[in-house]
Amino acid sequence: MGRLAPPWDRLLLDARLATLRDDLGAYGAIEDGALAWKDGLIAFAGPARELPGEPAALAARVESAGHRWITPGLVDCHTHLVFGGDRAQEFERRLQGASYEQIAREGGGILSSVRATRAADEQALLAASLPRARALLADGVTTLEIKSGYGLDFETERRMLRVARRVGETLGITVRTTCLAAHALPPEFAGRPDDYIAATIEWLPRLQQEGLVDAVDAFCEGIGFTPAQTRRLFEAATALGLPVKLHADQLSDLGGAALVAGFSGLSADHIEWTGEDAVRAMAAAGTVAVLLPGAFHVLRETKLPPIDALRANAVPMAVATDLNPGTAPLQSLRLAMSLACTHFRLTPEEALRGATHHGALALGLHDRGRLVPGQRADFVQWRIGHPAELAYWLGGELVHAVHVAGRRVQ
Numbered sequence: 032m033g034r035l036a037p038p039w040d041r042l043l044l045d046a047r048l049a050t051l052r053d054d055l056g057a058y059g060a061i062e063d064g065a066l067a068w069k070d071g072l073i074a075f076a077g078p079a080r081e082l083p084g085e086p087a088a089l090a091a092r093v094e095s096a097g098h099r100w101i102t103p104g105l106v107d108c109h110t111h112l113v114f115g116g117d118r119a120q121e122f123e124r125r126l127q128g129a130s131y132e133q134i135a136r137e138g139g140g141i142l143s144s145v146r147a148t149r150a151a152d153e154q155a156l157l158a159a160s161l162p163r164a165r166a167l168l169a170d171g172v173t174t175l176e177i178k179s180g181y182g183l184d185f186e187t188e189r190r191m192l193r194v195a196r197r198v199g200e201t202l203g204i205t206v207r208t209t210c211l212a213a214h215a216l217p218p219e220f221a222g223r224p225d226d227y228i229a230a231t232i233e234w235l236p237r238l239q240q241e242g243l244v245d246a247v248d249a250f251c252e253g254i255g256f257t258p259a260q261t262r263r264l265f266e267a268a269t270a271l272g273l274p275v276k277l278h279a280d281q282l283s284d285l286g287g288a289a290l291v292a293g294f295s296g297l298s299a300d301h302i303e304w305t306g307e308d309a310v311r312a313m314a315a316a317g318t319v320a321v322l323l324p325g326a327f328h329v330l331r332e333t334k335l336p337p338i339d340a341l342r343a344n345a346v347p348m349a350v351a352t353d354l355n356p357g358t359a360p361l362q363s364l365r366l367a368m369s370l371a372c373t374h375f376r377l378t379p380e381e382a383l384r385g386a387t388h389h390g391a392l393a394l395g396l397h398d399r400g401r402l403v404p405g406q407r408a409d410f411v412q413w414r415i416g417h418p419a420e421l422a423y424w425l426g427g428e429l430v431h432a433v434h435v436a437g438r439r440v441q
């Protein structure tokens with residue numbers, strides 16, 4: 032702990048901390064709190080009366096937090112925010128009765144975003160993607176995952192992942208990149224899904240060498256890839272030392288959640304159709320359940336993910352936006368938290384843990400997500416009277432300030 036000893040860089044007094052520590056009460060709350068950081072890490076997060084000396088002697092700068100609530104920076108652990116074009120017309124068609132799967136089988140859906148993404152150069156893709164990432168940041172997100180999957184050829188998948196990295200560099204926030212080349216079958220491989228999986232397996236080490244891949248994902252579904260194809264991809268990813276995660280059991284139960292748990296995967300995402308045995312497999316493997324209520328809402332789904340079984344088996348539940356042009360044009364993680372409460376009956380506290388600590392776990396990040404000494408000093412000061420408000424308000428400007436590694440970015 033020596034390196035976190037005073038003198039600290041900054042000390043905030045009059046803070047109400049939602050630490051999300053498990054050993055405290057609701058929200059891990061500390062009402063008369065103080066928060067200090069040093070070299071980008073939290074050095075103190077506790078009751079002000081436990082400060083080890085006079086505030087002025089402890090830090091180079093001491094300020095009042097004005098009794099504002101402070102939470103860890105939000106973690107959006109599942110997005111597809113790099114893409115060209117939009118799918119507003121598909122939205123109109125679905126409202127007239129066409130289903131998501133029907134549109135996909137007609138060559139629209141994901142493939143229409145593939146056409147628009149292939150047509151966009153790196154600069155255009157970055158210009159289209161930055162405002163979406165900025166919207167998330169403005170609502171408290173300090174760590175973000177971005178998937179590829181609208182390229183479906185080597186060059187465009189690579190371009191998407193490069194843009195994802197540039198989003199992080201431009202905004203000064205952490206971006207984790209996930210290769211989702213196995214998102215849909217590109218027209219060049221029509222009728223040859225196994226050949227396409229083989230191609231994506233070839234791309235992986237090349238993308239990995241360029242530092243563009245933190246994890247590997249697939250869409251295991253009737254309109255995506257089979258469990259056998261997913262397994263081949265996961266075997267290749269595992270051989271490269273890359274962690275896996277999966278779009279699992281969203282529209283039907285193909286056993287996707289159990290499959291990804293079998294690879295000790297980071298997360299099984301969507302999981303509306305996942306059964307109890309698979310939930311037990313996730314618990315045993317430490318695989319996080321990523322709930323995506325935005326897609327559930329937009330597709331007007333009715334099959335609820337197995338929330339009670341997840342709770343009973345103590346599977347960590349994360350909440351993410353799934354921000355994408357088709358099923359979730361959702362640019363606020365707080366709104367995803369609200370939808371998780373309303374549709375899935377998460378408590379506001381579960382939703383906040385889902386958008387912080389558990390979101391971080393779904394990315395394999397253990398250095399953030401709670402206000403605890405030693406964690407990164409990623410935190411948000413909010414204009415609220417109680418942490419439940421974060422999931423309660425639909426929209427609104429609740430952010431007072433956002434810090435990433437101790438540096439104010441918003």
Ligand code: NIG
Pocket residue numbers: 111140141144250278281326353355356357358359
């Ligand atoms: O997470 N399910 C597959 N992928 C996305 C949707 C992608 C799209 O429709 O563009 C999802 O919902």
Ligand code: FE
Pocket residue numbers: 109111278353355
């Ligand atoms: Fe998704």
